Amino acid sequence: MAPPSFTATWHRDTYPAIDPRSRPELSMRGKTVVISGGGSGIGRALAQSFAEAGASTIAIVGRRIAPLQDTKQAIERLHSDVSVAIHVADVANGKAIEQVASEIGPWDVLIANAGYMSDPKPLVDSEPQDWWKAFEVGLAAPPSSCDCC
Secondary structure, three states, X not given: OOOOOOOOOOOOOOOHHHOOOOOHHHOOEOOEXXXXXXXXXXXXXXXXXXXXXXXXXXXXXXXXXXXXXXXXXXXXXXOOOOEXXXXXXXXXXXXXXXXXXXXXXXXXXXXXXXXXXXXXXXHHHOOHHHHHHHHHHHHXXXXXXXXXX
């Protein structure tokens, strides 16, 4: 038996109401999109979706180069008209993010998707700096020098 839900219909894929192919006003054609945490998980799926929506440039930011490179290759393999730029940086490092912002230049869409989770362990064995790191990453804001907001 399914749990009770306030949502009458669950979607597990794109449907006409949110598909830029059937709703041209949702197109990202010619747009630059920046996604933190863009190398894996939800960030990777978002990058792929923006590529399908026609974004011309997608900048993905993350701490690990291998997932960023994998995501870049996957997108460019399917969407040769999309330029994917990778930037290795920790969103909790303001100087690094300011450098990334200056490298990217102006953008149209910013997805603040980065997250941090320490290795799972009992609370009593956890380290305070892991809790603080999760807090910093969750609250990291765009650099003060950007013109995005």
